Amino acid sequence: MGEIKLMKGNEALAEAMIRAGCDAYFGYPITPQSEVLEYLSKDATQRTGMVVLQAESEVAAINMIYGAAGCGRRVMTTSSSPGISLMQEGLSYIASAELPCVLANVVRGGPGLGTIQPSQADYFQSVKGGGHGDYRLIVLAPSSVQEMVDFVRLSFDLAEKYRNPVMILTDGAIGQMMEKVELFDQMPRKTEFPDWATTCKPKDKERRYITSLHIQPEKMEEINKHLQAKYKQIEKDEVRYEAFNLDDAEYVLTGYGLGARICRKAMDILREKGYKVGLVRPITLFPFPKKVYEELANRVKGILDVEMNAGQMVEDVKLSVCGKTRVEYYGRMGGMIPSPEEIVENFEKLFIKGEA
């Protein structure tokens, strides 16, 4: 049993970063995630020797990440939606140069400066690319403060396994809420670094360089093919999701992160009302758990996708079921959070009354 604490999501994430043996954090203040940098600034360096640096912008922060990740270090940054937009160029370079790193996006309502209230409106940006060129992030969606802790360690492992940036896509509510968490023990920081890392030219070996520039299109196509093969492998091996009450389900609610948490309550209410409703919560948004939806498509009457956005993940659900079952969407936007009762009401309106 690890140490049990009552912690705010952002602080739990920061604590997990220290304990995961993170070598460097570069970040810039933005609501609702500033607690991460504040928490790390207290004593992270004294505790493990990790670098904690407040950058002059999110643009600088992500490029500091590039530099330190290129040295084979465990590095992480966090931000919220507008700041993550500024990081997209850097992320494209990082993905192309295949540098492992972890980011957390504590999403707030947009577009534009928007609001500081929680939202899920950055799904497309996180899952479909975000920056220029064909690349993917591995995207994990925590739905509790405990998962903010657990996914930090998992993210570092996945980032290093695949030499790929990993994004923890969370939101302002999970970042700000306090819950009981079990913390894992302090892990040592790495003392050995991979061969590709620019840790200075070894005496008896070739020097290394990190780049995303390949002027010859034949070479650049090869790089693209290599990246796509890696993403295929990730889709094969790294899908994670959680499912409830699917055995007898006639209908399925689906959502991720905070949305899924609200759906669980809605599912319980619907079950009490006598509807056989299940729930699918994707944990990895990329790779998307297509197969569970594919399988459900052959046996359920409908899927209600619930999101805190205008309907983004619903496109992936629809692609997965390929028209074989009805897929509807219900959600709130701009920092509003749907209530379980609203979900129940919309479920009945769409599937029950509509059916009659």
Add this chain to the structure above:
Amino acid sequence: MSNNIETAKFRPEICVDENLVYRKPSTLLPEPFHYCPGCGHSTVHKIFMEVVEEMGIENDIIGVAPVGCSVFAYHYMGVDMQQAAHGRACAVATGIKRVQPDKYVFSYQGDGDLAAIGTGETIHAANRGENILVIFINNGIYGMTSGQMAPTTLEGMVSTTSPHGRDVKTQGYPLKMSELIAPLPGVAYVTRQSVHKPANVRKAKKALRQALEYQKQGLGFCLVEIVSNCPSNWRMTPAQANQYIDEKMLAFYKLGDIKVPEVK
């Protein structure tokens, strides 16, 4: 080639160390430069790699290449290197230096990279006193994208985006980055050099060595600006371009030390 050597009556017995007057440093990779004839980049690459060789630090140094003509600097400099996004070299160098503070770290950047899109990263790295060397090649133009106006383009200077000459009233004034950065307390050493004449090449090399010595002492941010040319985009021969440096560039961008560390 072999024919020429035969004509010149090749005498291997004179090829001994004591007669050596010129050679390529071992730290420069056996790759032909892609730079245009007369361009200052190859000279700066060479003298910097000579410094690295002479200091014996090729296993203790990491470089950052910019976006611009010297984007492929890592094809020539035989040390560990990273290629950075346009303007972000100082941030990338910060990331490298912070996790490996005992290693030498340098960035190599042009004026578009350092003085336009990367001004913020440059000033903040300088102001934090990042213990890195920034080699700043100032030729007053965007070379790689073929001759657009740079922040450093001289008043009245013709470029593809100032075809009537830079009009400072509408296009702004040429920016002196070295003078802008020198007053910051985190900055140890700022000097402006050139490589258009042999004597200047020697001085520039000395400045690069000096900057790395300061980095070794942990004194902070060092900027070595090198006023350079762009024969292709200035639409000049290499000789004319070097004359233009003498007559025009150096009249505005004065050579010499702008800030040196106080002697203790």
